[in-house]
Amino acid sequence: MTPSPFKTLAAAALLGLVGASGPAQSAGKLNLYNWFDYLPQELVDKFSRQHDVEVTLDTYDSNESLLARLKAGVTGYDVAVPGDYMVRILINEGMLELINASEFPNFGNIPAEYVDVYFDPGRKYSVPYQWGTTGFMVDTAVYDGDIDTLAIIFNPPPELRGRINMLKDVNDVINAGLRYLDLERCNGNPEDLRRLSDLLNDAKRHWLSFNSDGAKEVLVSGDAAVGQIWNGFGMRARAERPSLKYAYPREGITGWMDNLVVLKGAPNLDNAKLFLNFMLEPENAAILTNFARYTAGVSGTEPFLDEEMKTAHEVNYPSSAPPPEFVPPCPDNVIRLYDRIWTNLLK
Numbered sequence: 001m002t003p004s005p006f007k008t009l010a011a012a013a014l015l016g017l018v019g020a021s022g023p024a025q026s027a028g029k030l031n032l033y034n035w036f037d038y039l040p041q042e043l044v045d046k047f048s049r050q051h052d053v054e055v056t057l058d059t060y061d062s063n064e065s066l067l068a069r070l071k072a073g074v075t076g077y078d079v080a081v082p083g084d085y086m087v088r089i090l091i092n093e094g095m096l097e098l099i100n101a102s103e104f105p106n107f108g109n110i111p112a113e114y115v116d117v118y119f120d121p122g123r124k125y126s127v128p129y130q131w132g133t134t135g136f137m138v139d140t141a142v143y144d145g146d147i148d149t150l151a152i153i154f155n156p157p158p159e160l161r162g163r164i165n166m167l168k169d170v171n172d173v174i175n176a177g178l179r180y181l182d183l184e185r186c187n188g189n190p191e192d193l194r195r196l197s198d199l200l201n202d203a204k205r206h207w208l209s210f211n212s213d214g215a216k217e218v219l220v221s222g223d224a225a226v227g228q229i230w231n232g233f234g235m236r237a238r239a240e241r242p243s244l245k246y247a248y249p250r251e252g253i254t255g256w257m258d259n260l261v262v263l264k265g266a267p268n269l270d271n272a273k274l275f276l277n278f279m280l281e282p283e284n285a286a287i288l289t290n291f292a293r294y295t296a297g298v299s300g301t302e303p304f305l306d307e308e309m310k311t312a313h314e315v316n317y318p319s320s321a322p323p324p325e326f327v328p329p330c331p332d333n334v335i336r337l338y339d340r341i342w343t344n345l346l347k
Helices: 005-023 043-049 063-071 084-092 172-180 188-203 215-220 231-240 268-277 282-292 330-343
Strands: 028-035 053-060 126-139 164-166 207-210 226-230 242-244 252-261
Touching: 028 268, 043 053, 053 063, 053 084, 053 268, 063 084, 063 172, 063 207, 084 252, 126 172, 126 282, 164 252, 172 188, 172 226, 172 252, 172 330, 188 330, 215 226, 215 231, 215 330, 226 231, 268 282, 282 330
Parallel strands: 028 053, 164 207, 164 226
Antiparallel strands: 126 226, 126 242, 126 252
């Protein structure tokens, strides 16, 4: 496909920007490290054709897995997709390239509210990818009562006991428990953490599994009647099993924003910046949104979105629900306490 004049000029402008850090050419390679099932092949192929770049993709299943692999010395990746709090951690750890996204040709497509974000003010290290919520779904063919409460997970009705899948993610599970107990997030209070640990271990007897990469499949198959899940993944699950419904618990729900970053020492730095700019084009962001079923962090996607995205329960946040909570990274001492609770829970 021949690039449009606008895209050609944008690429040339960006190559001029990054030329000081390497050869001013777009041909070559790009190594992506992303969450599983989170980037359509259509976009990979489109970028590859436009810029004559060979793209490879590896996947991970949690922010913590990404951090652990980077700390273990894994290298060779150019671009990763951490969540908001993990961007902050990676910046603090010196693991990201300074990209100054405000100089990208497509930077103006980022809405103002997504520029001065708590985890990367001014977008010096990242650009938006998708944002959404982490909640849970219930199979209404199994249970037709009130689902908008975390009691479904922590004190489930008889119909749902033994049929609950939880994400294998320490923060998603612990923050849900803290909300249910009406306790402060990033909480290092020993008595509060004892209450939290007791709650989780008591509820565990009603849980079927901890599974993130199979969170959709375990619901679609009917093996689980309740499952913690990200809202876009939930929309995709409902397409295959229409009796599933996404809950908006009155105790609160986690909000998150995933972001594109360039990893420190990226072997293909110029191509990494090209890819970030490419993903800020509204049409490309919409292709991603139509696939992943979350919400783009880019303006101007509406003309390119599937009609269902405009009305779907999972991605159109109800005004009656409490606003999603974006939880910053916790202090190291709290993280260690959470890890201890989590390790014990998984035994």
